[in-house]
Amino acid sequence: MHDARTQATFDYSSRQALEDYFNSSPGSATEKLENFAKYVPRQNLARFLARYEIFKLIKNIQGSIVECGVLFGGGLMSFAKLSTILEPYNFQRRIIGFDTFDGFPSIDKSDLKGRPERKSMHLKPHGFAVDGAYQDIQKAIEIFDISRYLNHFPKVQIVKGDFKATSKRFIEEYPHLVVSCLYLDFDIYQPTKLALETFLPRMPKGSVIVFDELNEEAFPGESIAVMEVLNLNSFRVRRFDFEPRISYAIIGD
Numbered sequence: 001m002h003d004a005r006t007q008a009t010f011d012y013s014s015r016q017a018l019e020d021y022f023n024s025s026p027g028s029a030t031e032k033l034e035n036f037a038k039y040v041p042r043q044n045l046a047r048f049l050a051r052y053e054i055f056k057l058i059k060n061i062q063g064s065i066v067e068c069g070v071l072f073g074g075g076l077m078s079f080a081k082l083s084t085i086l087e088p089y090n091f092q093r094r095i096i097g098f099d100t101f102d103g104f105p106s107i108d109k110s111d112l113k114g115r116p117e118r119k120s121m122h123l124k125p126h127g128f129a130v131d132g133a134y135q136d137i138q139k140a141i142e143i144f145d146i147s148r149y150l151n152h153f154p155k156v157q158i159v160k161g162d163f164k165a166t167s168k169r170f171i172e173e174y175p176h177l178v179v180s181c182l183y184l185d186f187d188i189y190q191p192t193k194l195a196l197e198t199f200l201p202r203m204p205k206g207s208v209i210v211f212d213e214l215n216e217e218a219f220p221g222e223s224i225a226v227m228e229v230l231n232l233n234s235f236r237v238r239r240f241d242f243e244p245r246i247s248y249a250i251i252g253d
Contacts, residue, residue, distance in 0.1 A: 015041070048078055050243040054181065054210055055082045057250065061206045063093075063180030068195045069187065069212070070099035070158065071128060073137035077144065079181075080156045084148050091153035093180070097137075098159045098166060098195075103129030105162045110189040111221035120218040123188075134160055163191040167198050179203045185212040189221030196229040205252035211237070214247050 022039050025032060032039060040048075058065070065079050080095045087093065103126035111123060122128050141156045148155060159166045163186070171177065179202045186192045196209075203209070209230075213222040214237070226232070235249040 046243045050240050050246045051078045058180040058208050061180040063178035065095050065181040066179050067097045067183040069185030070097040088149045091150050095156045101134035101160050103127050108189040110224045114220050118217045180207045183210040187219045189225045192222050193225035203251050207251045208248050210248045
């Protein structure tokens with residue numbers, strides 16, 4: 001869906017042209033996937049490269065990767081495949097994704113601060129809801145596990161539901177959890193703040209907090225939550241030359 005607040009008109013035209021090209025291009029679906037660089041938008045390839053760089057930072061840090069906000073699952077499965085490629089024997093590293101799979105459960109007043117005309121069109125209850133996304137990502141995990149080394153150990157875990165309820169239950173069920181990477185992509189205030197309060201005490205020195213909408217005018221809630229929980233003056237918030245939205249901070253840096 002084209003959002004004029006975050007995408008230029010030519011971005012939308014490019015996406016449509018790419019979709020038409022993919023559908024008409026020769027080769028089977030698998031052959032197209034094997035030649036993915038022909039088809040993937042450069043912006044998405046840049047995001048994958050950013051995740052690769054983040055993964056390298058936490059490769060030698062104990063703990064699982066927690067992604068807050070899964071949507072279609074491309075980011076979650078990027079981390080999962082990077083883990084199996086770069087550390088095939090690390091059966092302790094889990095890739096855990098939290099999402100309602102029904103869009104935003106609610107919108108806090110903090111999410112609406114600032115200029116109304118600059119807010120994302122998705123900033124509403126059930127914004128970013130995608131029918132069938134939960135079932136689809138489960139199928140992706142099932143296929144991923146077929147050829148994965150040490151596939152008798154679970155690798156990717158999806159936690160479905162409102163984070164206010166699922167986060168508490170998850171910690172009760174997995175009290176041993178240590179987090180090496182917390183990827184914040186909830187977009188909105190309440191779950192972002194709760195994610196920081198829940199997982200930050202479980203993050204050792206050298207672990208990484210990743211921000212997907214920090215300093216983003218269209219989604220002010222994430223920045224407000226971060227500034228309420230973290231003292232930004234004590235963190236070096238880094239960014240990438242090639243990816244404008246993703247930024248990160250290393251615990252203890």
